[in-house]
Amino acid sequence: MTILNRDFFSRPTLTVTRELLGQRLVCEVNGQRLSGLIVETEAYLGPGDTASHASKGRTARTEIMFGPPGYAYIYLIYGMYYMLNLVTEQAGFPAAVLIRAIEPQEGIELMQSNRLLPPRLLASPDPRLTNGPGKLCQALAIDKTLHGWDVTTGQKLWLESAPALPDEALATGPRIGIDYAHPTHRSAPWRFWVKNNRFVSK
DNA sequence: TATACGATCACCT
């Protein structure tokens, strides 16, 4: 097992978006590991991508995206859900990958209680545990306190390498929830997911 | 200072 380092995140964003699939996202809360394999990601490709918050220019919220790679960009959406992004590429170029879904591995019972799902769903990890960007943050207790966190340290929030997935196991398509973006960016196939994985978002 | 809205989700018909 190795922890994904800054070199991993410094590469072209689409490469990172593709290669994050299958890697393990780990969050440690009170000494307990909560983890899952990444099964869905989206690329936000810099200042020219009208779907990206960074296209509005440098602001307090998006400042972290303009910095060096390997840091967490976390923001609140719709007043109640957090989104986890990982900053990519070199400092000065604002790009990131949104983590949209994971397949739970460790700490499933704690994820269950974090998500406040009804007990009847306890039948083996229910897909609703982590099959969406807001859901996985709630399950792993990821909130604004981790905004700007260096995810290459192996503490609190980090990524561990797992066996690479072959291209045949993956699919791509347009990103979700960006109707406000330019048509070119709205239709670009910058969302990646693992085929036939039941934890991919609806 | 005021306003509009969002990289979502749960619940409803």
Add this chain to the structure above:
DNA sequence: GGTGATCGTATAC
């Protein structure tokens, strides 16, 4: 298929 929740941020005034 549709809608309400709920608040930080960006933008307008």
